[in-house]
Amino acid sequence: MIDGRLLVERSIPWGLVGGGLGSQIGYVHRSAALRDGSFVLMAAALDIDPERGRSFGQELGLSAERCYADYRTMFEAEARRPDGIRAVSIATPNNTHFEICKAALNAGLHVVCEKPLCFTTAEAEELLELSRAKQLVVGVTYGYAGHQLIEQAREMIARGDLGEIRIVQMQFAHGFHSEGVEAANPATRWRVDPKFAGPSYVLGDIGTHPLYISEVMLPDLKINRLMCARQSFVKSRAPLEDNAMTIMEYESGAVGYLWSCAVNAGAMHSQKIRVIGSRASIEWWDEHPNQLRYEIQGQPAQILDRGMPYLHLNALHDDRIGAGHPEGLFDAWSNLYYRFALAMEAADRRDAHALRDIRYPGIEAGVEGVRWVENCVRSADQGGVWVDYR
Ligand SMILES: NC(=O)c1ccc[n+]([C@@H]2O[C@H](COP(=O)([O-])OP(=O)(O)OC[C@H]3O[C@@H](n4cnc5c(N)ncnc54)[C@H](O)[C@@H]3O)[C@@H](O)[C@H]2O)c1
Known part of the structure; x- marks a missing residue:
């Protein structure tokens, strides 16, 4: 506590x-x-x-x-x-x-x-x-990544609750930039300008968040190759994308999918990660960060709540207030x-x-985020081909 x-x-x-x-x-x-x-x-x-x-x-x-x-x-x-x-x-x-x-x-x-x-x-x-x-x-x-239930997911995956990991489904897909809001908003404008933003918009700006969460939950998962397609639905943003879809193959034989999007009209953050194993799945959603959904095949779905004694000690360590009281992004950042x-x-x-x-x-996570973006852009700019991850 x-x-x-x-x-x-x-x-x-x-x-x-x-x-x-x-x-x-x-x-x-x-x-x-x-x-x-x-x-x-x-x-x-x-x-x-x-x-x-x-x-x-x-x-x-x-x-x-x-x-x-x-x-x-x-x-x-x-x-x-x-x-x-x-x-x-x-x-x-x-x-x-x-x-x-x-x-x-x-x-x-x-x-x-x-x-x-x-x-x-x-x-x-x-x-x-x-x-x-x-x-x-x-x-x-x-x-x-400072939200505590991410630690719970990590522990459950490590002890085999889900069985063998098959699919990692990720997204960060908000709708705030469905139109060219950058014309009136300088903080959005630099994000769609390669001079300031770099080689990507949504891949680097938001896609790297669920990517890092997947690295915390699944520390052994290594990307073998990936394929990415990216689009600029607001045309003036080209060559930077406001939507990107990335498919990954991991060395273990598992596969992953990461949707990065700023034009998901009507959506708030919509950052989610679902890890699917041979026996069960878990799902975490940043708009309800105090809950982790746990679904065992053939059984009713369970909702695990932050702060409850049935959680792993690592998921209880950073509690700031008793269960039932919502904690949020400010708490998660403080934990980091x-x-x-x-x-x-x-x-x-x-x-x-x-x-x-x-x-x-740490710095390794920072390097990995940059590497992932670079590989996604390399794939997308060749027309969405498979590229070996390097
Ligand atoms: N981790 C997250 O969840 C998260 C969320 C939002 C933004 N970000 C990142 O934070 C960074 C800033 O984003 P933002 O949305 O706050 O941008 P912003 O445009 O709203 O603010 C940028 C600030 O930096 C200042 N600045 C610019 N160049 C400077 C310089 N050379 N020296 C000192 N100050 C300088 C500006 O005056 C301004 O105060 C970006 O890299 C963005 O990707 C991360």
Whole structure:
């Protein structure tokens, strides 16, 4: 049970790049990082517009001298301070992640970076090597993975409740961009511009979320080859897609399907994962994250609820309130952020054993997301052919 006691030995002095006034995800980072006292916000370069960033930083309670005009100035100035930041989160548009993450690691900082980690697998692997060389943690905010019933699903699959795994059915298919809303909305506009978004829109922006959940639930599942088709139903978005369908074959013989879509008119998030085994299936849906559906062939379906004593201990560990009270995405993100902090402390102690036991989306998950997108785009741009996963 999490109840407000510090989960880390000492709150980590923390900085934020991006996530400025009016941004979509800045507040989620701040609330998740600060929630359990694992981090304390000491410095920031919050905005592409330095003045707006400076004034917003002060509204957040930062001292004026630690509201920086840009991230490079912040890393340099903070490195000179005895009380300088030890970690930084990056919540800027995708095109900046690689350079900011690299600069942060070179400045000796632990990092929490938004997804997609960067544009190419080569860049992602460079960040992986750098983080290993520097013995620094890079967390990636696949925030939904902090929902506790994902841990329950992982345990049930591992102990064989579903039988042999045959099919993994995934989707993140919202309807918010069914029309060209980007004409009036800058936060959508950069998402459909390859200069800022990278080689994909929905594959990287939302498809990577259920992909990571599948990696948590099914850690042994490795993709062998995949086939992807992508479309731009709002024509001005081409070459970036607003819909993509990916079929995967895994080394185990199981198959997977992942639908990434921003034009699913009428749908809210519609992020789901269904794992189908030879005996039973489970299904988790992010719009009802406190419930896990468990269907055994030939028996009535069961709904497993968060917080109940019949769950595995790993699915109860991060309870913040008793069963029956809904927990949500802010709680899930907080669960990830405290684990990022624990991992950073363990890395600083050079405690490889502790590090191995802390589950969080790290740099490997970031690399895998980028690799998956790259393979999907390679397949789609050849007309939707099977490509070996590499
Ligand atoms: N993990 C999730 O569930 C999730 C959800 C939403 C967005 N995201 C990711 O978060 C990132 C930001 O998305 P958003 O929707 O908040 O974007 P946004 O356009 O709403 O906000 C971006 C913010 O970054 C600032 N910024 C841009 N360039 C900067 C720079 N060089 N230095 C400092 N600040 C800079 C902008 O001024 C703005 O405040 C993207 O990579 C996106 O994919 C992740």
